[in-house]
Amino acid sequence: MKKYTNIYAMVAILMLLFASCSTEKVEGPIDDADSQFTTITFGALLNDLANRSMQKGHFDQVPTCADAEPAVAVIEFSYGGSDYSTTVDIFSDDSGYFTDYSEDLKIPVPSDGSTMVTVTSFMVYDGDTSVASDAFYSAVNGNLIWIAPKGDDAEFDGYVEDALPKMFEVFPGTKPYFDIEVLCFDRRVVNEYGYVFFDIVPKTIYPLCLFVNYCNEDGRHWVADYAIDLYFGLDATGIQIYNHNNPNAMATTGTGDGGYFADPLCLVIPGPPANLGNDAPYLYLVIYPQDWGGTGNYGDIDNTPVPVALSWNMVNELLNDDGTTNEYLHLLVGECENALDGDGTIPGGGNGECDPANPGDDCDNDGFLNGVDNCPSTSNPSQADFDEDGLGDACDTDDDGDGILDADENTGCRLNTDPNCGVDPTDCIPAPGAGCDKLSFTETVSLVGFPVGQDPFYPLMIDGLQVGTINFDLETSNANNITVSIDLFEGLIASDAEVSLPVLGAQKCQTDINANDFSINVVVVSEGGIDYPLEVEVSANICN
Structure with missing residues (x-):
């Protein structure tokens, strides 16, 4: 097996730099009259065997895999604040494919520093200009057979370790060699089955x-x-x-x-x-x-x-x-005479009538053998164990280990060890006086469903009529405070208000407000602070 599976070993990006000591990196224009030159060479590596679900449309940008040998590479790169493009021949040896020497790939480098080179495009052609194979044909370079994906497309960077653009640092007195990962695409089978293979050499x-x-x-x-x-x-x-x-x-x-x-x-x-x-x-x-x-x-x-x-x-x-x-x-x-024989030593199926006590079985078929599964009879691929008692949350009757069974926990308190979690705090505002009504508002708030940069807001209702809006300024996850802002319609004021966080046992009361527009900040004194989504209760006396 070892003789041939190594052919398909995962491709690693090789960066072979023999660098002298330097203290200066040059990314802008190079004006040093004492500059030296370093010639760089590129190798082309076709991505390793992989099977991925994908959307067929975006692969229209990738050339079809072919049996043709690579002949030339068209490379776009930049350094010193300028952009360059060159076409170079491709040679091969026992180590693989590499670009020929080119004056265009001589990079000026300060004698006591280094130069940053960025490769922005790398395309490999077969050099056959006699027949146009597809839309990727070039009258000068032939048929495009490999291409390096660009990460800024956000479509191909998952198929390679290092998508373009890719930066290299070169030093004086060196002959650096850089490998570039490239892709080709077999359209024939993917159109029927919806999957794609990339191989280390073009294969069917x-x-x-x-x-x-x-x-x-x-x-x-x-x-x-x-x-x-x-x-x-x-x-x-x-x-x-x-x-x-x-x-x-x-x-x-x-x-x-x-x-x-x-x-x-x-x-x-x-x-x-x-x-x-x-x-x-x-x-x-x-x-x-x-x-x-x-x-x-x-x-x-x-x-x-x-x-x-x-x-x-x-x-x-x-x-x-x-x-x-x-x-x-x-x-x-x-079970019939001609049926294929099963193998009880293979994990994942259970050896017939599955025995949870057999460490080699996977009775719940969640990918974890009974011997290491923290819930061997209940599927739990995440193996979550909040209280770290060795019993997974999927089969633990007290997930947070606070002595209160999950079935008896208050809403939202299954993973909260505070014994007062979910207990309504004492009402801290007076009953509404003459000309006032009691407003009650409860909502589980988070940033989900709201545009980026916009705080969550909701209408405030009394007896089916909207009286204003409420806005939540949510700090980053695990922060220790939340700001609640209330904006009442014209002609209405709030005399008193209360904000409660039942799950965290936090409460803030404010009396004698007598304002149309106001905010209340609730600070939580709790290890871990606030995490969202979070249930928030608001009460207020609203007066004409």
Whole structure:
């Protein structure tokens, strides 16, 4: 395995700089008459194998993967306050592709300092000007085959470690070599299946569609509900391409006029390593059979995972002559004579009737084996444990460990250890006098749903009529105060007002206000301060 999986090891950005000591970085114009020159070289690395959900539209900016060899690179870069563009030949050796020497890539560097160079664009062409392959064709440079993504597009920077623009620091007396990550895109399969692979060298990817049936010990068959893991390699130590916890690795099931159905699960996969025989396994598939209840369906079953080793011959024989469509790989799991055998040592499915005491099982199928799961019988992928008592919040009856069961906690107090959490503070304002009415307002406030930079505000109502507005100046999370501002309609004033934060046990009363527009600031003396969203209660006597 080691001989060929290394080909697909994750690409690291290499920055090989041999720098002399320097104290000055130059980013502006270079006027030093004693400047030296440093010639820089770039390498092109095609991004490593990855399978990502994506929106097809933005990949229109990426060239189609081709078998053509790279010939030239068109590079845009800047230093010293000026922008430059150059076209250089691409050579290769055992280490990969690299740019030829170019006078344009001689960078002036102060003798006692350094120069910052920023690469803003990097495009690789095949040099074949005889045939225009697509819209990326250049009459001068041929067909665009690789391109470095730009992070400011906010669309491709997730596919590489370092999107452009990329800055390098160069020093006098060095010959620096910088690698640039580039992408190509195989449109053929993605249009049908909605996924994309990037490989370390341009390669073809292929469709693989599964159709799985379940059979009981009597030999009766049903379409199966299932999910899969898929690895590039001989076992689960290989590169994982699909994960059974993700929707793109789960069968789509339902009911219709003909009864229960399951659509074929179509995947996209890489071809085999070049130094591996076509009959040798190179993909490791794990099927996770799922229970499926309902009248006439198979119900609860043995969920033991089923491993399947796939060779290139098995994949290739499913491909049709057009090379872009394929037949289904039919697999049978269950209890009948011809069903594939499950492997109880594989975590994630439970070994038949799952035993929570078995540390090698994952009875709740949340990705954590029973032996390390803080709620082995209750799915909790986050493994949250607020009171750090070793029992996850999903199965702990007292999440905050304050001695009050979650079922008996006041609203909003499940994760608050204050025994007075949620207890209404004593009403601190007098009853409304003549010509006044009592206003009561309760709201859970946060910045969600409001434009950036705008504080939350709400109408104030008495007996169905609006009498003004209330505004909350929310400090940053964990700050220790909140400011409440009230703006009453003309002709109305507030004589007294109270602001309470029941969850935090905080209260602020203000009497003899006698104003139309006023603010109250509530300071919280509590470890951790205020976190939002937060319930706020306001009472006020509103007078004509």
